[in-house]
Amino acid sequence: MREYWTSLASLLGVFAFCQTILQAVFPPELRFASVKLFNRIFHCFSSYCYFDITEIDGVNTNELYNAVQLYLSSSVSITGNRLSLTRAVNSSGFTFGLANNDSIVDTFNGVNVLWEHVVTQRQAQTFSWRPLPDEKRGFTLRIKKKDKSLVLNSYLDYIMEKASDIRRKNQDRLLYTNSRGGSLDSRGHPWESVPFKHPSTFDTLAMDPQKKKEIMEDLQDFANGQSFYHKTGRAWKRGYLLYGPPGTGKSSMIAAMANYLGYDIYDLELTEVHNNSELRKLLMKTSSKSIIVIEDIDCSINLTNRNNNGNTSVSASRSYYDSELRGGGGGGCGEEGGNTITLSGLLNFTDGLWSCCGSERIFVFTTNHIEKLDPALLRSGRMDMHIFMSYCSFPALKILLKNYLGCEECEIEETILKQLEEVVDVARMTPADISELLIKNRRKKEKAVEELLETLKVRVEMNEKNGFLMRGENGVEEEEQEKRALDSESPKEESETEENCKEEDEEEKVK
Secondary structure, three states: OHHHHHHHHHHHHHHHHHHHHHHHHOOHHHHHHHHHHHHHHHHHHOOEEEEEEEOEEOOEEOHHHHHHHHHHHHHHHHHOOOEEEEOOOOEOOOEEEEOOOOEEEEEEOOEEEEEEEEEEEOOOOOOOOOOOOOEEEEEEEEEEHHHHHHHHHHHHHHHHHHHHHHHHHHEOOEEEEEOHHHOOOOOOOOEEEEEOOOOOOOOOOOOOHHHHHHHHHHHHHHHOOHHHHHHHOOOOEEEEEEEOOOOOOHHHHHHHHHHHHOOEEEEOOHHHOOOHHHHHHHHHOOOOOEEEEEOOHHHHEOOEOHHHHOOOOHHHHHHHHHOOOOEOOOOHHHHHOOOOOOHHHHHHHHHOHHHHOOOOEEEEEEEOOHHHEOHHHHOOOOOOEEEEOOOOOHHHHHHHHHHHHOOOHHHOOHHHHHHHHHHHHHHOOOHHHHHHHHHHOOOOHHHHHHHHHHHHHHHHHHHHHHOOOOOOOOOOOOOHHHHHHHHOOOHHHHHHHHHHHHHHHHHHHHO
16 A cells, blocks of 8 residues: 555655646746637638627627527527526516526527536636626627638527517616606606506407507518618608597507507697607607507697688788697696697697608507597698598407497397497497496496497487487498598698798798
8 A cells, every 4th residue: 555655755856856847848838828729720720610698798788699589588488498587677478598607409490509507717817997797798609710700790690680579578668758848857767657557458348349450461561670770761650640539449459559569658738748858858768679659649739730820821821820729638837828839830740750760660649539639730740541440340349348238249149239330330339438337337247238228229319309310321430531631731831831831840940
């Protein structure tokens, strides 16, 4: 045993002596250069190349690292064996991720790439303006050299887009409103927000299914139309006008649109905006992938149709545009003379150069009286799609019965169903009125349907007594109001409108 330990000690001594000789002959700089040369030779003959994506880039957070982490979470949850779970603030879902020093294979356009999550301990920190975490985290991407151009040109951009979609879906949507009197919050923002929890969807919306399908397809085409808008040279925005009697579901439609696309909502209260400049600043502070809403635009400020006032002369039109359009909502700004939003300012807000300062934004206007709006607001480019929110129709009634009573069409007696179909259009009841009747008797389905039928019949008698005719007879449908509003302005008056708006802009700049 003593001989064994003696021999081992001798070998260790020889090894130490050789190591000392090597260090003397080959200094650290030479050894480092040799290793670097060896790695370079190895990479020359290797068919792979590697990209390191660190969590911290100097002292700033690397956005690409966060994007890769989110992107891989969609495939890791299916194929990974060891996962990490996280949940961010204001997030409604959990995010899966690669565990420390784990790897996964991804495929893009038929090309396989390898991702490895590398986590190492950070060495003793030097002086830094911001304390760094104890661990160094990063992703290493291994690809074949022949696929390098594909990855750099397309794959990384694809990852950023997918990560943005995942982040938006996981994050709770927000409902914003502009601060009272134009004041700023603690962070210097003019918008205040609360979580948006409205449950309305297109499935629960009481509307003709064919019309809902058209709206959903239009929304989807818009959301997927980045390349189309760029190719045609148009700003990536779209305007919708919701008009119809009160209680027909205009606010529910807006909520359904936001839930369908996953967009935030900015509810703009015009009576709290002092002037056109402040209106532009509010627009600049809105985010992409959002819906900007102005409800009851015919009531918030004076934007009535000039032709309804009987002023057809040029001088009357001139005085209309020269006047300041003050808030009609009774806000304090009007008393101080501070609310000076003009029609020109609102037109530029929706369709001018400032409307292009963001992307993928939707403008939604609502009104109960479309004939009161100025035709300049209704043209394409400002309000691209006009959606008439009508009284409750029979297809909408079937949706309401399913929502509130859980009744399918086959569960209702055929005679009652036929009577409902005959009277619902003539009754001219809004979905809100019918919903209230169903809510009141939702625990007794048969009683609810019978009471609804009786109410509809009573309403039909009242309408006949008051002279309302069924849609489709000699009466004029509500949708004709839109046609009258659009046709009420002649080409000459349209040119005068645009000319007066330009003059108004020049005068505002002089002021």
